[in-house]
Amino acid sequence: MIFNVQRTLLSAALALSLGSAMPAFSAEPHPQILADAEQYKAPALKLLERLVNIDSGSGYEPGLTQVRDIAVAELKQLGFSIELVPDAAANNSHVIATLKGKGKAKILLMAHMDTVFKEGSAAERPFHIKDGRAYGPGVMDDKGGIVAGIYALKVLKNQNFTDYAQITFLLDASEEVGSEAAAELIRNTARAHDVTLNLEPGRPADGLVVWRKGSATAVVEVKGKAAHAGVAPELGRNAAMEVAHQILQLGKLGDAEKKTTINFTVLKAGDRTNVIPDQATAKADVRAALPEEFDRIERDLARVSANQLIPETQVTTSLKRGLPPMPQTPESDKLVVIAQGIYAELGRQLTIEGSGGAADASLSAGVGTPTLDGFGIVGGNIHTPQEYAEVESVVPRVYLLSRMIMELAKR
Numbered sequence: 001m002i003f004n005v006q007r008t009l010l011s012a013a014l015a016l017s018l019g020s021a022m023p024a025f026s027a028e029p030h031p032q033i034l035a036d037a038e039q040y041k042a043p044a045l046k047l048l049e050r051l052v053n054i055d056s057g058s059g060y061e062p063g064l065t066q067v068r069d070i071a072v073a074e075l076k077q078l079g080f081s082i083e084l085v086p087d088a089a090a091n092n093s094h095v096i097a098t099l100k101g102k103g104k105a106k107i108l109l110m111a112h113m114d115t116v117f118k119e120g121s122a123a124e125r126p127f128h129i130k131d132g133r134a135y136g137p138g139v140m141d142d143k144g145g146i147v148a149g150i151y152a153l154k155v156l157k158n159q160n161f162t163d164y165a166q167i168t169f170l171l172d173a174s175e176e177v178g179s180e181a182a183a184e185l186i187r188n189t190a191r192a193h194d195v196t197l198n199l200e201p202g203r204p205a206d207g208l209v210v211w212r213k214g215s216a217t218a219v220v221e222v223k224g225k226a227a228h229a230g231v232a233p234e235l236g237r238n239a240a241m242e243v244a245h246q247i248l249q250l251g252k253l254g255d256a257e258k259k260t261t262i263n264f265t266v267l268k269a270g271d272r273t274n275v276i277p278d279q280a281t282a283k284a285d286v287r288a289a290l291p292e293e294f295d296r297i298e299r300d301l302a303r304v305s306a307n308q309l310i311p312e313t314q315v316t317t318s319l320k321r322g323l324p325p326m327p328q329t330p331e332s333d334k335l336v337v338i339a340q341g342i343y344a345e346l347g348r349q350l351t352i353e354g355s356g357g358a359a360d361a362s363l364s365a366g367v368g369t370p371t372l373d374g375f376g377i378v379g380g381n382i383h384t385p386q387e388y389a390e391v392e393s394v395v396p397r398v399y400l401l402s403r404m405i406m407e408l409a410k411r
């Protein structure tokens with residue numbers, strides 16, 4: 001009964017937001033897709049086990065190559081053409097796998113092959129399942145994403161579904177550390193597609209990620225004048241005192257309403273207690289959900305820092321931009337409505353979340369391609385030895401991704 005009420009509300013929401021383009025969701029799951037997703041549960045977990053038991057920490061060439069070879073073999077079986085894009089910074093190659101169909105939509109799937117775990121982690125704590133959770137290095141981030149992608153594509157192949165113009169599966173070899181070549185590849189590939197589904201893990205509460213903050217580093221440099229701290233301190237201009245003053249006032253440039261944060265984390269000044277320091281620097285981690293907030297912070301750094309504590313010191317500020325934000329947009333909201341409608345076919349609910357961390361999805365969204373993230377297998381404790389994946393999320397997540405591709409192909 002509760003489900004019926006929810007579905008009625010959902011139908012109304014869909015009709016409002018999508019108008020005549022309302023997708024064909026029903027209270028019932030698509031029977032063949034669900035049957036396929038269910039029959040693939042065991043083999044999907046088997047593939048996950050194989051991938052988790054290979055160390056593929058960023059830059060670890062032998063393991064990355066093994067993971068890549070397994071993924072490439074699976075994708076070739078599905079009919080994909082494979083292009084390897086070598087990247088010296090990644091110490092490996094990124095994979096661009098493409099499959100042509102008969103429809104109009106160009107859909108990009110992304111996942112990454114590297115993990116944050118060093119060589120030897122797989123031997124220390126190999127893949128195992130306990131109380132419904134699978135454990136092992138990278139089990140959810142992002143080997144669960146690779147597995148979800150491959151099995152969703154297997155489901156579509158079983159259905160002879162070819163209503164897309166092209167599906168591209170991009171496998172990044174260096175997501176955890178980033179590389180300029182990978183960033184360029186993602187931007188260029190995303191530009192050539194209508195929509196991007198990023199297969200980072202589903203959030204612990206069975207969520208998708210609809211926005212991500214972008215990142216930047218604020219740098220404050222102070223030049224003062226050195227002097228003997230005991231004999232003639234009045235002749236010095238204390239750069240350490242000035243930078244301390246600056247971080248107290250510049251640290252207030254965040255905006256809670258806009259989710260913009262600035263946190264000073266690295267400070268340097270002086271190296272001897274008896275010398276008034278003539279140099280000091282401070283660096284801050286800056287995060288923003290709105291792209292224009294970085295421009296605002298950059299301007300305010302310069303404006304506010306003009307208010308100095310120590311006369312005759314020189315203060316300069318700068319902002320080094322990192323990954324752009326992935327903003328929540330009307331387009332991403334439409335993708336969310338489609339995903340929620342599909343999950344409702346299973347009587348399940350997706351939570352919609354944001355993240356302070358930047359990811360490959362941010363690069364895709366940054367070039368204006370509608371992007372939604374969190375389509376991998378659901379899990380938690382990301383980047384820790386306790387990282388886990390929910391075994392019971394394999395079937396609904398493979399179902400969700402297959403159906404999502406089907407719905408997007410119609411557009």
Ligand SMILES: [Zn+2]
Binds near residue numbers: 112141142200
């Ligand atoms: Zn990841």
